[in-house]
Amino acid sequence: MRGGRRKRNDDDDENGFAQWGGYMEAKKAKLMEQYREQTVKSAEKVSDVLKGIAIFVNGYTKPSSEELKILMAEHGGVFHTYQVASTTHIIASMLPNVKISKLGNVPIVKPGWIVDSITLGRVLDYSNYLLYSNQSRTQPKLKHYMKSADVQSKNITKSRPISPDLFESNEFDEEVEFKLSESTEDEMKISKIIDSKRVLENNGINALTKTAYEGKISIDESKSKSVLENNSINASTKTASDPSFLAEFYNNSRLHLIATLGAEFKQLVNDMREKNTGKYPGLEAITKREVNNKSVGSIVMHIDMDCFFVSVGLRSRPELRGLPVAVTHSKGGPSRSNVDRRREIEMYVERLPEGADCRLEAIDNNSSLSEIASCSYEARKCGVKNGMFMGAALKLCPNLKAIPYDFEGYKQVSSILYKTISEYTLDIEAVSCDEMYVDIGNILQKTSFTVQEWAGHIRSVIKARTGCPCSTGFGANRLQARLATKRAKPDGQYYLKPELVEDYMSEMPLSELPGVGRATLIKLKNLGFETCKDIQESSLTVLQKEFGSKSGESIWDQSHGVDKKALCYEHERKSVSAEVNYGIRFKNEEEALTFLQRLSVEVKNRLLETGMKARGVTLKLMVRAENAPTETAKYLGHGVCDSLTRSVMLPTATEDSQVIYREIKGIYEKLKQPYQDLRGVGIQLTRLEKAVVMNSFMKSFLSKPSTKVETKKDVSFQQKSIIKEKTFKEDTTINEENKENTIEVKPPMRASGRGRPRGSKNGTKLVRKSSNELSNYFKSTQKDRPKVKQSKCDIDLNVLNELPEDIRKEIIKEYNLDKGKKLCKSTNWKRKR
Numbered sequence: 001m002r003g004g005r006r007k008r009n010d011d012d013d014e015n016g017f018a019q020w021g022g023y024m025e026a027k028k029a030k031l032m033e034q035y036r037e038q039t040v041k042s043a044e045k046v047s048d049v050l051k052g053i054a055i056f057v058n059g060y061t062k063p064s065s066e067e068l069k070i071l072m073a074e075h076g077g078v079f080h081t082y083q084v085a086s087t088t089h090i091i092a093s094m095l096p097n098v099k100i101s102k103l104g105n106v107p108i109v110k111p112g113w114i115v116d117s118i119t120l121g122r123v124l125d126y127s128n129y130l131l132y133s134n135q136s137r138t139q140p141k142l143k144h145y146m147k148s149a150d151v152q153s154k155n156i157t158k159s160r161p162i163s164p165d166l167f168e169s170n171e172f173d174e175e176v177e178f179k180l181s182e183s184t185e186d187e188m189k190i191s192k193i194i195d196s197k198r199v200l201e202n203n204g205i206n207a208l209t210k211t212a213y214e215g216k217i218s219i220d221e222s223k224s225k226s227v228l229e230n231n232s233i234n235a236s237t238k239t240a241s242d243p244s245f246l247a248e249f250y251n252n253s254r255l256h257l258i259a260t261l262g263a264e265f266k267q268l269v270n271d272m273r274e275k276n277t278g279k280y281p282g283l284e285a286i287t288k289r290e291v292n293n294k295s296v297g298s299i300v301m302h303i304d305m306d307c308f309f310v311s312v313g314l315r316s317r318p319e320l321r322g323l324p325v326a327v328t329h330s331k332g333g334p335s336r337s338n339v340d341r342r343r344e345i346e347m348y349v350e351r352l353p354e355g356a357d358c359r360l361e362a363i364d365n366n367s368s369l370s371e372i373a374s375c376s377y378e379a380r381k382c383g384v385k386n387g388m389f390m391g392a393a394l395k396l397c398p399n400l401k402a403i404p405y406d407f408e409g410y411k412q413v414s415s416i417l418y419k420t421i422s423e424y425t426l427d428i429e430a431v432s433c434d435e436m437y438v439d440i441g442n443i444l445q446k447t448s449f450t451v452q453e454w455a456g457h458i459r460s461v462i463k464a465r466t467g468c469p470c471s472t473g474f475g476a477n478r479l480q481a482r483l484a485t486k487r488a489k490p491d492g493q494y495y496l497k498p499e500l501v502e503d504y505m506s507e508m509p510l511s512e513l514p515g516v517g518r519a520t521l522i523k524l525k526n527l528g529f530e531t532c533k534d535i536q537e538s539s540l541t542v543l544q545k546e547f548g549s550k551s552g553e554s555i556w557d558q559s560h561g562v563d564k565k566a567l568c569y570e571h572e573r574k575s576v577s578a579e580v581n582y583g584i585r586f587k588n589e590e591e592a593l594t595f596l597q598r599l600s601v602e603v604k605n606r607l608l609e610t611g612m613k614a615r616g617v618t619l620k621l622m623v624r625a626e627n628a629p630t631e632t633a634k635y636l637g638h639g640v641c642d643s644l645t646r647s648v649m650l651p652t653a654t655e656d657s658q659v660i661y662r663e664i665k666g667i668y669e670k671l672k673q674p675y676q677d678l679r680g681v682g683i684q685l686t687r688l689e690k691a692v693v694m695n696s697f698m699k700s701f702l703s704k705p706s707t708k709v710e711t712k713k714d715v716s717f718q719q720k721s722i723i724k725e726k727t728f729k730e731d732t733t734i735n736e737e738n739k740e741n742t743i744e745v746k747p748p749m750r751a752s753g754r755g756r757p758r759g760s761k762n763g764t765k766l767v768r769k770s771s772n773e774l775s776n777y778f779k780s781t782q783k784d785r786p787k788v789k790q791s792k793c794d795i796d797l798n799v800l801n802e803l804p805e806d807i808r809k810e811i812i813k814e815y816n817l818d819k820g821k822k823l824c825k826s827t828n829w830k831r832k833r
């Protein structure tokens, strides 16, 4: 090709491609031809579910484009190597903004649409899987591209976004809220975030969302009035019965975002440690030539961004720096007429444990019940706190400025924070999107920096890169480092030297100890303990007598600044869940069951991301409390509820949404709660195990019903919404791990018994390990297998040996394998990872 861009007419005339419509067209045609020959013919047709659908996969997706190609062929669809006129859908997990405008009117849909459609055996409505939830059914469009004028003229703000923050927070948000930012889970992939171009684009987003948001709360009555009116038009329509509900709910949930980011960074640190070659560019740049080889031992740094959400918001609002500022959904307004807010608040207060600090003071019928996610240190000087209601905060600080959420900004800053630290060390224990522990022993040794020099260095790098301040605390262990950060904040550093620990701790209120929960605190208060000094002056025996041996010792240790747990670099996932506590209003039993089914798919998708399977399945229900108002203070909120939690234990771990749904449905039916009174629904998967490869024999175990049932009334489930606690820090909801979950499985023999299907390399086929396709694959091809009587020869000893002890025993017992009968060691079914 000659230099510059090819001019089709000239060159194509020369090269003979003109009759094919040009070089590229010819190439496309050829590739499609090749595809049809190689893939379509070789793939075994399993169903016609995807008939009429022609996809083009744009960019990295999960399942990968190769896998999607096979799935399309197996299920009657068409896979296009290029986007052509007949492409019906573009499949993408994440697309840069610039690409979207070039894609024309073809809907851009997440790959889950294909997978779920196959799983459920019918083509699902793709509008629930649109990559950007404000895409119309035909027109790909990002809100980010809209000029501020468009926001009003095109009524983008009309539809009420689903306010998702309620189990723990925004229960009382009274006003209709704006959809402040768009995000998809896949957009959160860390690798894509640090890119100056995006930073610029995102600044654009910030500017836009600011306009929309401030339109709502500004003094410019005319603007805000029309926006508010527009919002209220659709305000009554979106409940959990709406098929697009879940996607919108999670796209707009701040708690979902912070939990997701937290999990991502934990996984990112794992991945980076695995791949690390020992090179740390940041560290190399500051390493001294004459290194003092004497080890300085382990010194723990705790690093935490200051009023994180506020600091990110202020990057584009420098005029608000130094002022009292809060990030919240809205300033609020008077209660709706049909709502008995007073009664609801009274009921909440009645239900609080004695001595609990509650956020409901200073709330009247006209004050905002919108929660403050984060407030600036200037606001804190007036007594405003994170988690307070805006109404109460405004009484303490009438000048308090409200700014909107900026999800994109949080992602960016978190990514830069983690990337920066990883340039020096990977001895990182990720805590959340804005907080981590780091062992800096090696850094100090290599650089000969003092703790203070290092702190000054890293804080200035982070500030320069993110535009946000952070604070660092240092100590001999995690506890000391964390408590040192308290003194460092805001925008400071503090090293709690060993000789100062006992004194420093003595002034510490017991409520500051991370291991002391609310109930323990109340009990300690009742026993006359207020500060760590009170504990230091007491005895270990007294504490152990009151709290038991382990807890007593832990309180004792913490009060002396002792933390025996080393930093944990390997993140191990304990549970995966999906919970919804907003918009739950069902008109009939069928709607409730449909929602449970959707939530089962949602939680299965999250499980899939972890590469794990689960044995424990838990259903959590929030049910309107007796005598609680039917119309909640928060529009479509959960109000005062009783919470029920019930779990079942499966005989073997699963990743199948149908199995999950079956169990969830079973529990739901047993709980016998009226569908009209449901206000919150959550599914949690526990007892996670690494996904073990299975053969058909093992598959049959999946259909066995659950074994154990455990029920508990979970009071904290609901109380979380009243009392501000840092609940998000730990492993709460979501996992966004980024693993390729593929394995090779041997496809079954053909009915004739002659060889493997054509086109499968060495008789193997690439299939998603952690999805229902595998299950479908087995089910759908069952009929093609040679009919053999169920015998022990179906059992792959390699698989059997990999199973957890209890399951192995169960299988051995159930199939009489312990009766000295011979087993075949199958090689046909051996799978490679």
Ligand SMILES: Nc1ccn([C@H]2C[C@H](O)[C@@H](COP(=O)(O)OP(=O)(O)OP(=O)(O)O)O2)c(=O)n1
Binding pocket: 168, 169, 254, 255, 258, 304, 305, 306, 307, 308, 309, 310, 373, 374, 375, 386, 434, 435, 489, 725, 726, 727, 728
């Ligand atoms: N229940 C919660 C807890 C946290 N966050 C968000 C808002 C915070 O800005 C961010 C980090 O939480 P922190 O507890 O670290 O609080 P801040 O960073 O706001 O303040 P601080 O400077 O005290 O750490 O997470 C939230 O929205 N809801």
